[in-house]
Amino acid sequence: xxxxxxxxxxxxxxxxxxxxxxxxxxxxxxxxxxxxxxxxxxxxxxxxxxxxxxxxxxxxxxxxxxxxxxxxxxxxxxxxxxxxxxxxxxxxxxxxxxxxxxxxxxxxxxxxxxxxxxxxxxxxxxxxxxxxxxxxxxxxxxxxxxx
Numbered sequence: 001x002x003x004x005x006x007x008x009x010x011x012x013x014x015x016x017x018x019x020x021x022x023x024x025x026x027x028x029x030x031x032x033x034x035x036x037x038x039x040x041x042x043x044x045x046x047x048x049x050x051x052x053x054x055x056x057x058x059x060x061x062x063x064x065x066x067x068x069x070x071x072x073x074x075x076x077x078x079x080x081x082x083x084x085x086x087x088x089x090x091x092x093x094x095x096x097x098x099x100x101x102x103x104x105x106x107x108x109x110x111x112x113x114x115x116x117x118x119x120x121x122x123x124x125x126x127x128x129x130x131x132x133x134x135x136x137x138x139x140x141x142x143x144x145x146x147x
Contacts, residue, residue, distance in 0.1 A: 003091040005099075008053035008066065015063045016053070017044050019080045026081035030110040035136065051075045052100060056088050067092045074105040093121055097145065108132065109139040122146050 008016060020043055024036060051068030058064055065079040065088040074096055079088050096102040105123060107114050115125075123143040132138040 002059065003056055003087065005054050005092065005095045006057055008055050008063070010049075012055075012063060013044055013048050016048060016055070016066050019063055019066060020076070020078050022080050023078035026084075027113060028108065028111060030108070030138065039134075047075070054092065054095060054100075056092060064088065065092055067096055069096055069100045069102055072101050072103045074102045077105075089117065090121070103145045105143050106133070107141045107143060109141050115141060118143050 017040065021036065021040065024031065024039075048068065051070045053066060053068050055063045055066040064083040066076070067074060067078075068076040074093070077089060077092055077096075079092075093102075105118055107118060109115065109128065122145055124146050125141045126144050127142045129140045129142065130137070132140050
């Protein structure tokens with residue numbers, strides 16, 4: 001599989017949202033259905049415009065993983081569940097660090113796979129918040145890339 005990083009056009013936001021939702025449903029078992037429904041329009045109409053987006057596509061140009069970066073912070077990294085374990089997340093994260101100067105990421109504490117992934121990739125927890133950025137009761141770990 002080609003792990004080439006590509007830009008995302010605004011016309012592809014619904015495809016990005018589909019990857020986000022599929023990924024969240026596969027990995028964020030702690031979220032309630034109403035939380036997913038709460039975040040969907042925010043992601044589509046607000047969050048995607050607030051970040052620099054990059055993606056990886058299949059050979060048929062279908063988006064299967066994406067990231068969003070703002071101010072050296074990895075704001076989002078989501079992989080379609082059918083493509084997990086194929087080094088897509090590592091390729092996107094390496095690109096984010098090497099090209100977009102990412103040094104920080106916030107991770108839901110209950111998403112243990114993601115916490116482990118970022119630890120493995122050289123990030124360490126520097127602080128913790130009881131609430132997520134939306135004020136919801138999902139503790140968040142604030143991680144930084146080790147120097």
